[in-house]
Amino acid sequence: MALPWALAVLSLLPLLDARSLVCTNVTARPITNATLDRIAGKWFYVASSFRDAEFKKSAQEIETAFFYFAPNKTEGTIELREYLTIKDKCVYNFSYLNIQWENGTLSKYESGREHFAHLLLLEDPRTYIFAFHLEDEQNRGMSFYADTPEPTQGQMDEFYGVLACLGISKSEVMHTDWKKNQCEQLEKQHKEERRREEES
Ligand SMILES: *[C@@H]1O[C@H](CO)[C@@H](O)[C@H](O)[C@H]1NC(C)=O
Ligand SMILES: *[C@@H]1O[C@H](CO)[C@@H](O)[C@H](O)[C@H]1NC(C)=O
Ligand SMILES: *[C@@H]1O[C@H](CO)[C@@H](O)[C@H](O)[C@H]1NC(C)=O
Ligand SMILES: *[C@@H]1O[C@H](CO)[C@@H](O)[C@H](O)[C@H]1NC(C)=O
Ligand SMILES: *[C@@H]1O[C@H](CO)[C@@H](O)[C@H](O)[C@H]1NC(C)=O
Numbered sequence: 165m166a167l168p169w170a171l172a173v174l175s176l177l178p179l180l181d182a183r184s185l186v187c188t189n190v191t192a193r194p195i196t197n198a199t200l201d202r203i204a205g206k207w208f209y210v211a212s213s214f215r216d217a218e219f220k221k222s223a224q225e226i227e228t229a230f231f232y233f234a235p236n237k238t239e240g241t242i243e244l245r246e247y248l249t250i251k252d253k254c255v256y257n258f259s260y261l262n263i264q265w266e267n268g269t270l271s272k273y274e275s276g277r278e279h280f281a282h283l284l285l286l287e288d289p290r291t292y293i294f295a296f297h298l299e300d301e302q303n304r305g306m307s308f309y310a311d312t313p314e315p316t317q318g319q320m321d322e323f324y325g326v327l328a329c330l331g332i333s334k335s336e337v338m339h340t341d342w343k344k345n346q347c348e349q350l351e352k353q354h355k356e357e358r359r360r361e362e363e364s
Contacts, residue, residue: 187329192268192282192295200235200242200263202289207231210315212307213327213336216297219305220338225250227344230313230351235263242270245354247347254347256354270294284326291319293326304330313342 193199209229214220227249234243242261247254261270262278269280281294290312296305308323324334 187326192284194268195263195265195270195283197237199283199285200237202285203233203242203283203292204235205233205311207233207309207311208313208342209340210308210310210313211320211323211337211339212305213332213338214296214305215301215332215336216303216305219296223307223338226340227252228313228340228342230345230347240265244272247351249344249346252344252346254350256347256350286322286326288319288322291315291322293323295330298330301331304332306330306332313340313345 207230209226209231212223214223229246229248231244231246234245235241236243240263242263244257244259244261246257246259248257249255259272261272263270264280269282271278271280273279281296282298284293284295284306286292291308291310293309294307296307297303306327310319324337327334327337
């Protein structure tokens with residue numbers, strides 16, 4: 165099943181094409197504690213673009229999604245709580261990601277394989293991108309996240325700029341539809357439960 169944060173397997177780098185100016189700032193950098201502070205918290209899955217047919221199909225099934233990252237710096241893991249809306253139903257998933265500090269990737273072990281995603285931080289700290297299969301033009305993909313379900317035009321343009329670096333056109337982008345979110349109730353319930361746990 166598709167994960168909004170990672171839908172493809174990624175092998176070793178060559179990173180983004182540095183020919184154009186807009187591309188020069190976009191490279192995967194090693195992950196540090198500061199990176200983790202920046203990505204901790206609640207995020208919305210906004211849009212993605214996948215060329216690999218299987219991953220594309222998975223991404224198409226996700227109507228909307230949001231999730232919480234809770235990094236553990238000493239352990240090198242990130243607790244992930246995902247709320248996906250698939251076929252008008254809320255699907256909740258709890259898992260852990262592994263951090264590869266040096267090569268700037270996060271990974272998840274699923275269906276007998278480790279899936280890697282490059283974390284690309286953007287100029288705007290309220291957004292970021294996961295990039296997949298960058299070395300493979302036929303299977304290249306990326307997904308875009310923001311701290312709001314409906315980012316500004318400026319934020320979207322930054323994402324489109326990175327897409328352009330990779331030679332992916334806007335027409336290949338799939339957008340999520342926040343109006344379809346079915347997870348409000350479940351999130352509220354979980355918040356209540358956590359609050360009660362903290363109190364007791
Ligand atoms: C939830 O996570 C499990 C384990 O990682 C995975 O097998 C399953 O496909 C995931 N479900 C969704 C909807 O992502
Ligand atoms: C990242 O580093 C880990 C070891 O820290 C290695 O197992 C993994 O294959 C590397 N992944 C990539 C995509 O370079
Ligand atoms: C690259 O990053 C620097 C420093 O953050 C910034 O001043 C500059 O405008 C960026 N260039 C582009 C093309 O985004
Ligand atoms: C990152 O944070 C952990 C936990 O707070 C700490 O043990 C570690 O020394 C920090 N690493 C760096 C490079 O500051
Ligand atoms: C992080 O992981 C360590 C080692 O498993 C554990 O002792 C610690 O409580 C964890 N910290 C948080 C904030 O969950």
